[in-house]
Each structure stands twice: as C-alpha cells, then as structure tokens.
Amino acid sequence: MKTTEVYILGGFLGSGKTTLLRNILKQESETGRKVAVLLNELGSISVDSGLIGDEVPLKELFDGCICCTIQDKLEVQLHELLTENDLDAVYIETTGAAHPVEVLDGIMSPLFAKRLEYKGIITVVDLMRWRDREGLSPQLRKLLAEQIHHADFILLNKADLVSEMEAAQLIYSIQALNKDAVCLLTEYAAISLTSLQHMQRKRHNGHKKLDVQDHLHLSAVVHTFEGSVKQTDFEDWLRSLPETVYRMKGYISFTHSQYPHLFQYSYGMPMYMNEMIKMPLNIVIIGERLDKGIMIGQLEALEVKANQ
Ligand SMILES: Nc1nc2c(ncn2[C@@H]2O[C@H](COP(=O)(O)OP(=O)(O)OP(=O)(O)O)[C@@H](O)[C@H]2O)c(=O)[nH]1
Numbered sequence: 001m002k003t004t005e006v007y008i009l010g011g012f013l014g015s016g017k018t019t020l021l022r023n024i025l026k027q028e029s030e031t032g033r034k035v036a037v038l039l040n041e042l043g044s045i046s047v048d049s050g051l052i053g054d055e056v057p058l059k060e061l062f063d064g065c066i067c068c069t070i071q072d073k074l075e076v077q078l079h080e081l082l083t084e085n086d087l088d089a090v091y092i093e094t095t096g097a098a099h100p101v102e103v104l105d106g107i108m109s110p111l112f113a114k115r116l117e118y119k120g121i122i123t124v125v126d127l128m129r130w131r132d133r134e135g136l137s138p139q140l141r142k143l144l145a146e147q148i149h150h151a152d153f154i155l156l157n158k159a160d161l162v163s164e165m166e167a168a169q170l171i172y173s174i175q176a177l178n179k180d181a182v183c184l185l186t187e188y189a190a191i192s193l194t195s196l197q198h199m200q201r202k203r204h205n206g207h208k209k210l211d212v213q214d215h216l217h218l219s220a221v222v223h224t225f226e227g228s229v230k231q232t233d234f235e236d237w238l239r240s241l242p243e244t245v246y247r248m249k250g251y252i253s254f255t256h257s258q259y260p261h262l263f264q265y266s267y268g269m270p271m272y273m274n275e276m277i278k279m280p281l282n283i284v285i286i287g288e289r290l291d292k293g294i295m296i297g298q299l300e301a302l303e304v305k306a307n308q
Contacts, residue, residue, distance in 0.1 A: 003117040004082060005089040007196070008103050010147050011124030016157040017093050020124055020189035024091060027193040033088040036081045038074070074106040082115060099143065100150035100218060101246050101286065110250035110282040113222040120152030121218065122196065123181075124189060127170050128161045148177045150218045150288075153196060159185045180217060221292045225281035228253040229302040237298060238270055245290070250283030251275065255306050 009017050021037065028035045081090060094103050100121050108116070125148065133141050148154060154174060159167055167185060175183060184191055231254045248265035252272075260279050261272040285295060 001115060002086070003115055004087045005117050005119050005197075006107060007089065007091050007119050008100065008107075008121045009091060009093045009124065010098060010100055010103070010121055010151070011155075011157075012126060012129060012144055012147070013095070015124040015126040015129070016155070016186075016189045017124050020122070020155065020157075020191075021091060021093055023189055023191070024193060024196070028089070031193070034086060035089045035091065036085060036087050038077060038081070038090060038092040075109045078107055079109065079112055082112060099146060104218060104220060104286050105247045105249075108220045108222070108249075108284045108286060110222075110284050111280065113220065113282065113284045114224070118220050119197075121150055122153045122155065123147045123151035124155045124157050125174065127156050127158050127167065130170055130174070131162060131166060145177055148174055148181075151178060151181045152217060154178065154181045154183045155189055155191065156183060156185045157189050158187070160187045178217075218286070218288055219290050219292075221285040221290050221295050223283050223285070223296050223299050225253065225283065225299070225303060227281075227303055227307070228255045229299075229306045230255050233302050233305055235270065237302060238265065238268075242287075243268070245285060245287035247286040248283060251279040251281050252283060253281055 009020060011017050025035065025037070078090065078092075081087065092103065092107065100123075104118070104121075108118070125144075129136075130144070133144060136144070156167070156171060156174065162170065171183060171185070182195075184195070229252065234252065234254070246266065248263065250263055251260040252263045253260040257274075259275050259277065260281060262275055262279075263283065264271045264273075283299070
C-alpha cells in the first residue's frame with residue numbers, strides 16, 4: 001500500500017508559514033511529486049490560497065482553528081484528499097493558534113492512519129517576535145514555547161531583521177526549549193526540500209540505535225488488533241502508561257460484546273461509545289517519545305491473554 005508523507009507546518013501568525021509553503025511547493029513541482037495542501041485559516045476568507053499554484057490540490061478549512069472546532073472536518077478533508085488523489089505528500093499549514101498535539105490528533109484517523117507516513121512538525125519562528133516575547137500575554141508565550149518544544153525542525157526565520165549577536169542569543173534560548181530539533185536560521189523561509197525530507201531529530205543521547213519513528217519527539221503509533229481483548233486488561237494497560245501518552249483513539253473489540261467500541265483517551269481518561277457495525281480494529285496512540293515496539297508488543301500480549 002502506498003503511503004503519503006504528512007508534514008505539519010506550524011508557527012505563530014505572520015512567522016512565515018505561507019512563505020515556507022510556497023518555497024516547498026515550488027521545489028516539489030520541480031521534482032514532479034504529487035502533493036496537496038491543507039490550509040487552516042482563522043476566519044472565513046482565505047488570503048493564502050491565491051498564492052499557491054493551480055495545479056496543487058487544495059482544501060481549506062474555514063471557521064475556526066484545527067485545535068478546537070474543526071478537528072473532524074480536518075479528518076474528512078484529509079480523507080477526501082487521499083482518496084481522490086494518488087499523493088506523495090500532504091502539507092498541512094496550521095493557524096498560528098494551533099497546538100501541535102491537537103493537530104496530530106486531528107489528522108491521525110483510525111480509519112486511514114496506516115496510509116499516512118507522519119514525517120513531523122516544522123515550526124517557523126519569527127525571530128523578532130521571539131526576541132520581543134516578553135510583551136506577549138502569558139498564554140501566547142506558552143503556545144509559542146509549546147510549538148517550539150514539539151517541533152522536529154525549527155526555522156529561525158526573519159534572520160534579516162535581527163543582528164548576528166541577537167540571532168545567536170535567540171538560537172540559544174530556542175534550543176533550551178528543544179535540544180533535539182534541527183534548527184536553521186533562515187530568511188524568507190529559504191530551505192531545501194531535501195533537508196526537510198531527511199528531517200530527523202539530532203541524537204543527543206549517545207549511541208542508542210533508534211528507528212525513524214523514535215527520532216520524532218511527538219509521534220503516532222498505529223496498531224491493528226486481530227481480535228478482542230478483555231476490558232479489564234486493557235484498562236490495566238491504560239493505567240500503566242506514562243503521562244507522555246497524550247491521546248488515543250480507535251476501535252476496540254472487547255471479549256464481552258459483539259460489536260467494537262469507539263475508544264477515545266485523553267488526559268488519562270478513557271471514553272467508550274458503542275458501535276453498531278463492524279469497524280476496522282485500528283488504534284492510534286499519540287505521545288512523546290513513544291516506543292513503538294514496546295507498545296505494540298503490549299497490545300498483542302493483551303490479545304493473546306484474551307484467547308487463553
Ligand atoms: N523581512 C522578512 N520578512 C519575511 C520573512 N519571511 C516572511 N516574511 C514576510 O512576513 C510576512 C508574513 O509571512 P507569511 O509567510 O504570510 O506568514 P504566515 O506565518 O503564513 O502568516 P499567517 O498566515 O498570517 O499566520 C509576509 O509579508 C512575508 O513576506 C523574512 O525572513 N524576512
């Protein structure tokens with residue numbers, strides 16, 4: 001099955017996300033890959049869509065930001081893009097107000113997550129705004145810090161507007177929030193596509209060999225159950241999870257019921273809803289530094305136990 005690469009472009013309002021997107025799309029069109037863009041604008045008029053070439057399939061999500069009102073819409077739009085087009089990559093430009101965990105949650109549907117190859121989060125930072133961050137409200141400062149913390153690749157953009165000395169101090173303060181992301185100083189978000197495609201977190205903990213998924217700070221693990229599990233065992237497993245598992249969702253079949261349950265988990269709380277039809281038993285787990293092998297092994301063990 002062909003998978004589609006997914007890149008999330010985040011960063012504060014006006015930091016240079018659209019400039020970056022135009023840059024990337026220009027390079028993608030030169031390589032001949034088939035790509036699509038999902039735009040999420042605050043408000044109901046899109047200014048940015050005019051800036052992107054006609055040949056790129058484009059979906060826009062209006063009225064609200066990904067992190068709150070339209071998560072479901074995002075899922076639908078992405079599904080449509082994937083089914084209508086045979087895509088190599090999808091770029092998702094989020095509003096500056098979006099939290100990375102919510103965006104990842106919004107795109108990793110249990111119904112098609114296996115067709116996606118989540119490549120990571122690219123955060124564009126406006127260096128001048130970051131320099132003057134003390135003037136922002138505490139909430140905005142926190143959001144900026146979260147966008148930096150969860151990024152896999154950070155563009156320290158608008159380098160032309162700060163002095164070299166300032167840039168050095170700003171890089172230092174950004175790396176203090178995220179030691180692993182690749183940081184690049186840019187003007188007009190000028191970076192090469194290849195550097196993004198090879199986006200990998202720097203390994204700072206020595207020689208441990210990690211697979212590609214493990215390089216990502218925030219990641220999504222997708223598992224397909226073959227059959228049912230016991231609800232009590234499953235809930236014991238949930239209680240054993242670290243706090244860095246932020247979200248889970250999917251369909252799960254319990255030994256005591258005929259149809260699967262829609263399962264959602266956030267902030268340590270599970271929620272179930274009865275489904276009236278058979279659904280593919282996929283579950284998506286979103287968190288920081290997830291060990292894919294261990295998680296899948298634990299879920300498989302639950303199934304084995306239920307069959308004993
Ligand atoms: N001086 C300078 N201006 C830049 C740079 N990068 C982008 N800009 C300008 O900054 C403005 C905002 O850039 P956009 O790419 O639209 O930013 P955005 O993050 O998409 O903005 P929103 O969609 O409003 O969140 C535009 O006028 C860009 O031309 C840069 O490196 N230096």
